[in-house]
């Protein structure tokens with residue numbers, strides 16, 4: 001599978017887990033990154049004081065790592081959005097950021113649109129077995145105060161990942177083909193490893209030498225065969241599910257009236273857009289004069305059709321957003337999580353996105369050097385598709 | 390019953406197709422009155438949102454006309470337009486909407502005749518297709 005090339009190019013080493021406490025070993029590793037000043041600060045999910053959720057937090061004092069959870073099973077905010085804010089101006093030193101695979105892919109897309117600057121950022125991608133809705137996680141904790149964060153790694157060793165009883169992974173996670181980070185500076189591998197005993201640390205590219213020296217790591221070529229097998233297993237299952245979901249959706253939206261029907265409960269709150277890491281424009285066209293109309297105009301439209309839905313522009317909102325950014329959609333599902341009407345927005349973007357991405361042979365977030373399809377062109381292309389020959 | 394007269398919104402670049410349309414006019418080459426022209430500096434300025442807005446608000450077809458590849462006044466605007474329009478067409482097609490209501494054509498300043506012929510042909514084809522179905526939906 002092409003997408004995984006990045007993983008294979010990395011060198012790796014095993015970190016031993018002490019007392020079967022995977023999380024503690026991970027924190028210890030992060031702590032070493034801070035204490036050695038390899039990074040000045042760390043962005044990492046941290047347990048909320050109430051114990052019922054995690055939020056990304058920017059940690060400067062390594063003692064605050066105590067409740068950090070790099071394998072947090074929720075994604076309250078897409079970190080690529082946080083990075084956009086965090087890296088908007090120059091700063092001294094480096095910041096390490098712990099990212100889920102889809103957050104890393106989004107960050108790479110944002111770099112291409114000049115919304116994120118990773119020059120002084122060390123990306124630390126972590127394998128992701130799947131995430132839960134924030135509300136679901138809070139409920140799980142309410143029911144079981146003893147719930148261990150490590151319980152969420154169950155099945156990761158063999159690739160038999162199942163959601164906790166009574167719950168489901170977020171829909172986008174159920175159909176996610178990228179459970180491992182594609183191109184972090186550092187990757188923390190959990191899939192295919194007995195995480196009660198060991199975790200895999202991978203490094204590639206720009207920080208490889210420095211990391212090896214500073215932490216006396218013996219980085220070796222290659223990936224464990226078992227890990228690859230497990231990744232393939234997980235990916236295969238998710239891909240099957242993805243095809244199923246997308247095919248079903250295709251049928252449900254194959255004429256414009258049915259597409260409208262699918263969106264009929266959209267309340268035009270624009271949440272899906274506001275949380276999307278790829279919707280990057282600082283000045284959004286939907287908040288511009290293009291969408292301000294004179295009173296007469298509304299009356300004219302109503303006159304022409306007999307009646308118009310108010311507020312209008314549902315169809316144009318979704319279609320425009322798709323045409324602007326579906327080529328870079330990373331399938332993180334933040335749009336679904338934010339939608340008060342439970343609309344299948346990420347699947348719709350998945351349906352359109354995969355078609356467009358395939359046409360342009362593009363995988364969002366695969367490689368920072370690849371230009372996004374909306375920013376480039378070839379002189380000799382698309383004559384037939386555009387009907388412009 | 391009166392024959393259906395399609396309404397076409399044409400986004401034409403100032404340097405080529407708009408001038409071509411002008412030439413058609415001054416050379417007394419008839420082009421159909423169904424066309425409402427919006428003059429732009431370049432097809433590179435045609436965002437998909439304008440095409441969608443035109444279609445949703447009642448146009449039966451949209452024509453985007455610009456300079457031939459290699460001739461864009463701003464070098465690459467037309468190539469970018471070609472990508473954008475292709476993306477839009479793919480999306481509309483997926484939702485069962487007839488992408489052939491959108492035409493992207495390269496017509497130079499000296500091709501007045503081509504402009505007249507293209508628009509005449511577009512009107513004919515849209516007549517066959519009938520009115521744009523979206524403009525009859527109140528719930529858009």
Ligand code: SF4
Pocket residue numbers: 272275276277278279328329330331332333334335336345346349
């Ligand atoms: S459209 Fe949805 S799934 Fe795609 S990148 Fe944006 S928030 Fe994520």
Ligand code: SF4
Pocket residue numbers: 265266267268269270271272273335338339340341342343345
């Ligand atoms: S979040 Fe849901 S309801 Fe709100 S605009 Fe997006 S699709 Fe519509």
Ligand code: FES
Pocket residue numbers: 402403404405406430431432433455456460461462463464465466467
């Ligand atoms: S100036 Fe005519 S297409 Fe760019």
